[in-house]
Structures are given as C-alpha cells and as structure tokens.
Amino acid sequence: MKKLAIQLIVLFLVQFNGFAQQQGQEGVDSLQLLLPNIHEDTSLVNTWVKISIEFKNVNPDSGIYYGNLALEKAKNIKWLPGQIHALSTIASNYSRKGVFEKALSTYNQSTGLARETGDSASIAKGLLGISTVYRNLGDFKKAIKIANEGLLISKASGDKFQMASTYNLLGIIAMGQEKYREALNHFDSSLTAALASNNLTIVAYSYSNSGSAFANLGDFSKALEFQFKALEIENQLGDNYGIATEYGSISEDYMGMYRQQLKPAYIDSAIKYSEIGITMIRKCDDLLDLSIMTFSLSEIYKTKKNYQKALELFNDATILKDSLFSHDSQKKIREIELKQQEIIHDNEIKIQELEINRQKIFRNFSLAGIAILLLFVIIVVRQRNRVKKEKARSEELLLNILPFEIAEELKSTGTTTAKDFSEVTVLFTDFK
Secondary structure, rough: OOHHHHHEEEHHHHHHHHHHOOOHHHHHHHHHHHHHHHHOOOOHHHHHHHHHHHHHOOHHHHHHHHHHHHHHHHOOOOOOOHHHHHHHHHHHHHHHHHHHHHHHHHHHHHHHHHHHHHHHHHHHHHHHHHHHHHHHHHHHHHHHHHHHHHHHHHHHOHHHHHHHHHHHHHHHHHOOOHOOOOHHHHHHHHHHHHHHOHHHHHHHHHHHHHHHHHHHHHOOHHHHHHHHHHHHHHHHHHOOHHHHHHHHHHHHHHHHHHHHHHOHHHOOOOOHHHHHHHHHHHOOHHHHHHHHHHHHHHHHHHHHOHHHHHHHHHHHHHHHHHHHHHHHHHHHHHHHHHOOOOOOOOHHHHHHHHHHHHHHHHHHHHHHHHHHHHHHHHHHHHHHHHHHHHHHHHHHHHHHOOOOHHHHHHHOOOOOOOOOOOOOOOOOOOOO
C-alpha cells in the first residue's frame, strides 16, 4: 500500500513532464500556430513551472513559491496556457503538502481556465488532480465520479496517456476499498493505454500496482511476476527510486511466500532483494524510505531468528529516524527563510505598484497643469488682441472728428487747452 501511495505522488510529476510528448503531431502543429503570439517571457513561466515540479517531492512550500512566480508572470503577459499549468502545479504542491482544501480550490481554478480555452488535455489533467485529492480525503465515491468524468474526456480526444493515468488512479482507489479484482481490471486497462502511448513510466506503474493487487489477494507468485516486469522497465528508465521500491516490494512478496510455505529459500531471497533495495535507496538520499526499508529488513532477520542482526538493523533504523527529525527541523528553517523571501518579494511588488501609480498620478497632474496654463495663455492673448483692436478703432474715430494736435492732447492729458484765434473761417458743406 505504501508503494501505491508513492506511485500516485510521482504519477503527476511524470504526467506533467510527459505532457508535450503525449500530444503527438497534432499538438505540435497547434502549438506552432500559436508561436507568433507567444511572448518571450513564456520561457520564464515554463522554467518556474519546472522548478515548482522539481520541488514538489522535496519541499512543497518552495514548489508553491515558484508556481506563484510562474502564475504572476503568466497573468502579466496574459498567457492562459501558462496560467493553467502554473495553477495545476501549485495545486499538486498543496496536495503533496496535505493542504487539500487549497489544492482543490487551485485545481478548480486551473480546470475552469482549461474549460474556457477548450484545452481537453488540461481539463482531464485537472480532474485527475481533483480526484486524487478526494481519494486522499477518503471520499472514494466523489473521487471515482470525477475520475470517470476525466476518463470520458480523454477517451473522446484519444489521449492514451491521460487514459492510462486515470485508469491507474481508479485502480488505486479500488485498492483502497479492498476491491482487488476490480483494481486489477483498471490496472490492465492502464497498461494497455500506457503501451499505446509508449509511456514506460506508466507501464511500470501498471505492472507494479498489479503486483500489489495480487499480493493482497495472496497470490505472491503472480505478484512476483508483475513486480519483476516493473523492475525490468525501471532499470530501462534508470529510475533509482523506482528500482529501490520495486526491490522492496519483491522482498515483501518473498516474505509472503515464506509465510505460506515456510521454505527457507524464500526468506533468503527476501533478505537478498531487501539489501539491494536499501543500497539503491541510499543513492536517492531519502532518509524516510531508507529508515522504513531498514526496519523491514530488521523484521525479516527477526523472523529468521537472527536476533543480533535484527537488533543492529533496528538501531540503524532508529538513528535514521532521528536524523530524519533533524532534517525536518532544518527543512522548517528553510521554509521560514523561503516564506520571508516570499514576503519580501510581495512587498517589492506592492512598492513597484505604488510607484507606478504615483508616477501615473504625477503625470496626470502635470498634463492637467500644462493644459490649464495653455488655456490661460490663450485667453490672455485673445483679450489683449481685442483691447488693441478697440483702442485702434477709438483712435481712428477720434482723428476723424478732431485735428491731430487736439486728438493727441486728449489722448495724453484727457483734456484740451482753449486757444484764441483772431480770425477764423467757418465752412458749411453737405457731403453726399
């Protein structure tokens, strides 16, 4: 059951990384049509999304941080596909962290945008994520309903990769309900679709999960058959973590056969494959699984009545567990530092927005001031021209009535001095 949970987590990482590959030529052609409209910053969005994915199984808080950077940039350049992928990645990090309510709301945002754009692959992927969250919450009925909705979309679009992923999830849900025969049917359908899409990772999951189902039914010979098939593919893929967990499952199957038949050869095989698994998991620097596998090997030696070896391994597992707690403390410190960086980043964004608004207000006020000044100048100039015209008209009229000397005296002093003339001539005329 532990192997199934691990595979379910890894499934979404593989699913996202394999997204472009599984679309086929039709998906490539449609992307080429969009290339002229793609902003150069889309590469930055994709990089942050990939970083977010890489952090998911190591530090989900970091994954959420980088996912939000990708989402913010995608919104700024109005790139909907980038927003969809960023939201989906953020949701998967919340799910990995166990914050399921936030995971659901974020998956719903991603799926909503995918529906707006008609992106069937992203719709199905979002529904798979939502179904996974409900499965983790133990709401199997809702998980199955949503998974089947996504399965119908994948079938309609002929998306074999998404079909394989969804069938695999349905099988895992059936395992959680202890419906092992039903689970085997789903894993078989997942295997068929995975082979059709040439996705070896999902093929390995299908084989491995089928082995787990047979083990739960008590058919350990059949379980080993499927686990060795899964191991062969994991070796092809070079996935050390997958190889290590397969060896662990094979060891458990041999122990199951030993309990049924009590043949010493089976317990020796269990020890052999468990030790190989531990060697492989050390390469992955995974303290949690290393401590679990070391404890399991301790139990095998205890069953074999080699109590000294069992005690040594038990002490090793305890030390690993203590180291894990120390590692978790360091991780918490890193998370706090990352949170501080996120707050600083948010504050920088807010400061930038305030500065932009301040500049806009200053620019608007400056433009308004310039406009008012221009209007004032225009009014003054027009008034001055009007006064000049009226003055010129008044002077012209005055000169038509009075002699030049009298008119100039009136203009200068406002009065005229009376003059005495000894002789004058008066002319009366009628102009026509």
